[in-house]
Amino acid sequence: MLRSVILAASRSSQVERLVATAPFTRDVVRRFVAGAATDDALRATRGLVDDGLAVTLDHLGEDTVTPEHATATRDEYLKLLKMLGGAGLTPAAEVSVKLSALGQLFDEQLAYDNARAICAAADAAGTTVTLDMEDHTTTDSTLEVLEKLRKDFPSTGAVLQAYLRRTESDCRELSSAGSRVRLCKGAYKEPESVAYQSAREVDKSYVRCMNILMSGDGYPMLATHDPRMIAIGEDRARWFDRGPERFEFQMLYGIRPEEQKRLVDDGYTVRTYVPYGDEWYGYLMRRLAERPANLVFFCRSLISKK
Numbered sequence: 139m140l141r142s143v144i145l146a147a148s149r150s151s152q153v154e155r156l157v158a159t160a161p162f163t164r165d166v167v168r169r170f171v172a173g174a175a176t177d178d179a180l181r182a183t184r185g186l187v188d189d190g191l192a193v194t195l196d197h198l199g200e201d202t203v204t205p206e207h208a209t210a211t212r213d214e215y216l217k218l219l220k221m222l223g224g225a226g227l228t229p230a231a232e233v234s235v236k237l238s239a240l241g242q243l244f245d246e247q248l249a250y251d252n253a254r255a256i257c258a259a260a261d262a263a264g265t266t267v268t269l270d271m272e273d274h275t276t277t278d279s280t281l282e283v284l285e286k287l288r289k290d291f292p293s294t295g296a297v298l299q300a301y302l303r304r305t306e307s308d309c310r311e312l313s314s315a316g317s318r319v320r321l322c323k324g325a326y327k328e329p330e331s332v333a334y335q336s337a338r339e340v341d342k343s344y345v346r347c348m349n350i351l352m353s354g355d356g357y358p359m360l361a362t363h364d365p366r367m368i369a370i371g372e373d374r375a376r377w378f379d380r381g382p383e384r385f386e387f388q389m390l391y392g393i394r395p396e397e398q399k400r401l402v403d404d405g406y407t408v409r410t411y412v413p414y415g416d417e418w419y420g421y422l423m424r425r426l427a428e429r430p431a432n433l434v435f436f437c438r439s440l441i442s443k444k
């Protein structure tokens with residue numbers, strides 16, 4: 139219920155104005171977002187890489203409605219990749235891209251062209267791109283763009299969401315050699331017709347999907363903070379004899395950093411998803427919806443600033 143309310147608010151421009159102008163917001167954002175500028179993203183990346191983590195960088199923004207905004211997002215990624223390459227941070231750092239930020243909602247060809255330019259820049263910098271997955275109305279389009287991109291840039295990765303009923307089948311499709319798949323539970327509000335609704339059903343689906351990916355020939359990226367899913371991931375790595383070069387764990391910036399370090403210390407590859415930029419509203423609301431404790435943190439900041 140609370141999750142649904144917060145996810146509905148994540149698409150309300152009125153609530154966005156309220157949250158964005160509230161005095162306490164900055165502290166909360168700082169916990170989950172590396173900063174507004176490209177330099178902030180680089181600084182956070184350097185710190186994480188020095189601690190033994192790999193990184194994927196996300197320039198915040200989604201649901202872009204003008205070609206100019208989509209092009210500006212593309213250009214920010216081109217700049218970022220050049221700076222990452224120049225700083226010697228590739229291939230430890232790759233980038234994550236939302237097609238809706240590149241124009242997918244109004245011009246799929248434009249989104250593809252923009253994504254292609256980012257893949258080419260990533261390739262030139264010695265790294266790669268993973269396409270984030272957004273709400274279920276975009277899944278087919280995103281997978282079609284992925285297929286086209288992979289013709290020239292075979293290491294381009296996809297995200298699959300375990301809460302969608304279709305995902306087991308998508309995992310089978312994408313578990314072939316060279317295929318990089320980030321498996322997450324899914325962060326959007328989806329109807330029962332397309333998505334499992336209970337946490338138990340989503341977890342069971344996550345394990346089934348993990349089994350397909352870990353027993354397949356691709357490169358699984360297990361994106362979760364859930365201790366049970368992580369323990370099962372460790373078990374499957376032993377079972378399918380996957381060393382740290384053949385799969386990885388992924389978590390979000392600011393979430394369970396001690397667990398990220400623990401996994402690195404145990405010899406696993408761990409990649410932190412680092413968002414930066416000033417369009418943090420949708421991202422922050424999804425993090426609050428996921429975990430009531432984050433909401434408590436948010437409210438505590440409100441009280442302490444009054």
Ligand SMILES: Cc1cc2nc3c(=O)[nH]c(=O)nc-3n(C[C@H](O)[C@H](O)[C@H](O)COP(=O)(O)OP(=O)(O)OC[C@H]3O[C@@H](n4cnc5c(N)ncnc54)[C@H](O)[C@@H]3O)c2cc1C
Pocket residue numbers: 269270271272297299320322323324325326361362363364365367388389390393394410411428429432
């Ligand atoms: C790298 C990465 C990329 C992602 N990309 C996408 C994407 O492209 N599309 C998409 O829809 N979603 C994406 N997500 C979000 C994802 O779908 C989930 O919404 C999010 O990860 C929460 O699910 P969970 O597996 O962590 O576990 P949850 O079911 O949220 O939590 C399970 C348990 O994990 C632990 N836990 C969770 N959060 C915390 C916390 N903040 N602090 C301490 N313990 C915690 C708790 O023990 C909790 O009970 C991504 C997530 C990651 C990590």
